[in-house]
Amino acid sequence: MGASLGLKESLLAESRERTVSFDSLPYDLPSNMLTSEAVAMHAMKNDYVVDSNGHYACTESTSTQNNGSVAVVLAFSKCLNDSALGIVNQWVDQVKTTFRNQAQADNLSVTFQTTMVPGACEERSEKTKQGLEEPKMVNQEGAAPVTSSSPPVLLADEVLPSDLKRLEAFPSFGNVVDLADEQIKNSLNPIAVISFVTGEKSYGEVMQYESVSQVSKTFNFQICRSGSNCEGQFENCIKLSEVADVFMYNPFTITRSLQCTHLENGVPITYLDDYGGRQCFCNCPAGYEIGENDYGKPACHKVVEETCPCVWADCNGFKHKVSTKVDVCSFKDVATQWGLPVPFPTDGYVADKRDTLSEGYKDPRITVTVARGQDPEYKGADIRSAVNSGVSLPLTFHDVIGIYPKASSFTPVVAAAPNSTTYNQVTTWKDYQLNRVAHIDDITFTSYGKYHLEVSAYDYFSGATCAGCLVIVDSYRPTATTACPKSFCDDIADPVHCTDSAELTTDNLQKANDLALQHFDFADKAQNDACSVGNRCDKKSFSRRDFFEKDYKDCGPGKAQECFKKDKVIDDLLSDKKTKKNPLVKDANKCDNTAAPVPPGQCTRCCHMETALKEWWTDYRCGSDYDVRSCDGDADQRCELQQCLVMNGDTLATVTATITEATKAESASVLSQVENQAYQTVTQIHRALDCTRFGGKDGTCEFKAKLSELIDTTESLNFAATYGSSQAIDYVFWRYKAVSEGESWSLWKTAKHVNDYGNVVYENDEVVTFSNPETKITIEAWTQCGLVRRFFFYMHLHVNSP
Incomplete structure (x- = not known):
């Protein structure tokens, strides 16, 4: 095997004549880390060029520099x-x-x-x-x-x-x-x-x-x-x-200087064998696989990339719905907990023993990058109006326009924005391949959204990228932490059939107002996950049936806050013009002769409040160039309160009617001449006649007087208005009748004046003639809210003894 002398570039002094040549790597790779079993060399038809480990052997290159003896x-x-x-x-x-x-x-x-x-x-x-x-x-x-x-x-x-x-x-x-x-x-x-x-x-x-x-x-x-x-x-x-x-x-x-004479397009790879000896074998570079050339000799052929070259190449991406409440808006361990696949890059040169990030002019490395995408987001109601609700939404907005051309005028609620990098890590081949799951788990996502994932691998000659998409979607909706309040009634005798009505009293006003506050707490104190801040879109409705009205009217949700506030309720009632109108007066200033001139429950304040907890959320989808933003909530997260308070006549006012002291004194004088001691002067008026028998002609045989001269009345309101100068007389109205065959109700004391002599006079206070031995006088005080009280008095006439 040939070798040539080289000099370490990092120690060289600068020189105009300096040249750079390829030197051997500063460390070696064990043979079991260089290639997988599936890629191990097989002998094919040329056993004579295969080493003892089943690898194609390297051959020595004849072109070497600085070989032989060199001088320094x-x-x-x-x-x-x-x-x-x-x-x-x-x-x-x-x-x-x-x-x-x-x-x-x-x-x-x-x-x-x-x-x-x-x-x-x-x-x-x-x-x-x-x-x-x-x-x-x-x-x-x-x-x-x-x-x-x-x-x-x-x-x-x-x-x-x-x-x-x-x-x-x-x-x-x-x-x-x-x-x-x-x-x-x-x-x-x-x-x-x-x-x-x-x-x-x-x-x-x-x-x-x-x-x-x-x-x-x-x-x-x-x-x-x-x-x-x-x-x-x-x-x-x-x-x-x-x-x-x-x-x-x-x-x-x-x-x-090594070459691969017996493997066409192969590259030599050095390593240390199990005994520490330096060895070399030939393998195919990244992107190639072993085959045969036209002459039947071993050769490396370029591999045609598959349509889905990595585990993240799924065109539909990966979708994770967060259906539980999270206290901190941070998601990690997506590989371990969510099952996100983990790419595994491999390479014939570097593999999982390469533990450096920089070698000379090359940087063999693995990079993990995450970028958050922001496609335009449209209202779900708009998109659903363009596409049938039963049809899955198209992946492109162009297709939506094709179905519904007017969709081109839709305005996104969230505009598109450039991708923003949220994570970037550079690691060695060794670190990533040995701890690849941990590296993916280390990625932290701090919001719902659409994320573009990339794992890029680089060796000395080329690089490859595995790209994918992960969408994190909010599937947890706002949840109430307080109970929805229930209406009450004051029908103690029959609680089973009790409706949502109660008497309008000070205590019940406070109770109803507390219920309204509890209803507001249902929404205000509801909990949501930490990633959903400021995105509530609760559906709230408020309608009110006001005094003297039969139907509910929709009001703004802001009006619900004052529905049962005491001062507001009383002022609304007392300031209403109808409240001051005499319910006893009919056409031609006649008195209503019916038993109930005021309909029951006329002075009723009812409030209907309804709240459904909802939030804005976006259905992010991989592969789509737009997303859909909707306002939704769980069906069971609703609260409804309907409460009515009824103001009755005796709730609004208090009245009294008593025989005047002068009349009592005169009655006592008459009774002193009467042998029958069963009479009294509390509800009875006694008068002596001149005649000796009723209907006789031997003297005056009847008694005439104004009712106001005989009976005193008082009126007072049980509630005071916070403004204005309203008096009880403005709301309390009187009528009377002297009971006998064919008698009807008459208006009484409809207005009070002071005459020129300083005396108080009343309208509808005519003189009443009594001619029967006993006459029952019925007096009633009414308001627009109903009867305040009914009084009974009796007129007794006594004739002279013959």
């Missing part, structure tokens, strides 16, 4: 002491040994030629770092100079025969030559120069020699600890803090 010049500054030269001698010996072990070929060897170059040496820098003096020679590598006020003494800087004689004491340096001899200098023809300089003088001599000799490969080391000549920095020169640091460097590489 070692140039030393004359200022280096023997201690420094001894250490470099050991380094050269180690380089030679390493070179012989790696070359493994008798026809490849390196010959060192050693010389010295002039240098400006300071006498006081001669001490070595061990503190020893060498009076015969001055160098620049020793310990720090002794402090002295006198200037340093410079010795002769030219190379003397004694200087070259010193080099002969170190056998690893090889043949010692004198560069002053032009014939010798021109015959060296080295492939590289390795110099050990001290100061500016020796460095300049080396650079001049390298230029004249047109050597393109040069390695310059500076050994200098102290002294004036150590000052400054030299370009293209490695400064050694200690001479022993030279052991960190080896400028040589071994390049083997």
Whole structure:
């Protein structure tokens, strides 16, 4: 097997003549990591070219450079002491040994030629770092100079025969030559120069020699600890803090020229066998597979890529619906938990033992990239109006327009936007292939959406990308955390058939308002996942049946907040003009003669509230150039409240009716002349007549008086208006009747005035004539909300005894 000498590019000094050649890789791959069993070489018809492992054997290339014996010049500054030269001698010996072990070929060897170059040496820098003096020679590598006020003494800087004689004491340096001899200098023809300089003088001599000799490969080391000549920095020169640091460097590489004569289009691959020996076999490059050529010989043929070259090539992509509540908007472990397939790139060159990201001018690597896409999002109602609800939606908006041309005028609720990269990771082949599931699990998604995934693999010659799509869709809808309130009623006697009505009292107003607040909490305190913030689209409705109305009317949801607020409810009722209208007055100022002039439940406030918890969500779809945004919620996440409060007459107002004190006194006077002691003056009025019998002509036989002269009344409201100057008399209305055959109701005290004499007078307060022994007087107080109270009084007339 042939080999040629190479030099490490990273250590080379810059040169106009520098060239770059392919060197062997700095490490080897075990044979079991280079190719899978399915791709292992099989003998086919040419068993003689197959090695013991079933691989096609490599063949040696006859075109090699720097093979055989090559020369390398070692140039030393004359200022280096023997201690420094001894250490470099050991380094050269180690380089030679390493070179012989790696070359493994008798026809490849390196010959060192050693010389010295002039240098400006300071006498006081001669001490070595061990503190020893060498009076015969001055160098620049020793310990720090002794402090002295006198200037340093410079010795002769030219190379003397004694200087070259010193080099002969170190056998690893090889043949010692004198560069002053032009014939010798021109015959060296080295492939590289390795110099050990001290100061500016020796460095300049080396650079001049390298230029004249047109050597393109040069390695310059500076050994200098102290002294004036150590000052400054030299370009293209490695400064050694200690001479022993030279052991960190080896400028040589071994390049083997291999080819695949027995496998057409094959490439050679080196590896270490199970015993640590260096081996080589031929394989097909990435994208090729083994077959036969037209002559029946083994050959690598380019593989035609399949339609779906990777596990992410599914045209429909991958869809994951999040149906549980998440407290943090972060999704990861999508391979482990969601079952997302994981691409597995492979390559004949790199495979899972390549653990570097950069090698020379090539970067074999694996990259994992995620970008969030933003296609235009249209309202689901618009799209469904264009496409039948029972038909699956087209993948392109162009197809939607084809079905419904007016769809071209649809405006997206979310506009399209460029893709934004959310994840980018570069890893080695080894790391990805050994931990590929973990690398996909490490991807973090922080929102619902459509994500474009890519795993790209690169070797030294080409790259391949596995692209896919993952959509994460919100399938968890808002959920209530509070109970939906239920209406109440005050029919204690029959709770089973109790409806949603109750009396409008202060306590019930507070209770109803609390129910309304609980209804609002049903929506306000509902929970949703952390990725759905500010996207609620609850369906809310509010309708109200107001006082004196029969039907519900839709109102804005904002009106629901004041539906059962006490002050608002009372003010709405008392400020209504109809509330102040006398319900007892009929046409021609006649009194309503029916038993119930006011319909029951006329002063009723009803509120109907309904809330359905919903949110905006987007049905992301891979392969589609648009997405559909809809407002939806779970069917069981609804709350409905209907509550009515009824204001009755006796709820709104309080009235009294009592016999006047003057009338009581006169009744008491009459009763004092009557033998029957069963009479009373609380509800009875007693009057004495002049006649001796009812209907007689022997005196006045009837009693006439205004009812207001006999009976006092009062009115008061049980609720006070927050504004205005409303009085109870504005809402309470009276009627009476004196019961006898054919008697009807009469209006009473419809208005109050003060006459010119300062007396209070009432409208509809006519004089009433009583002529029967006993007359029942019925008085009623009414409001638009119903009867407040009914009173009974009795007029008793007493005739004179004959």
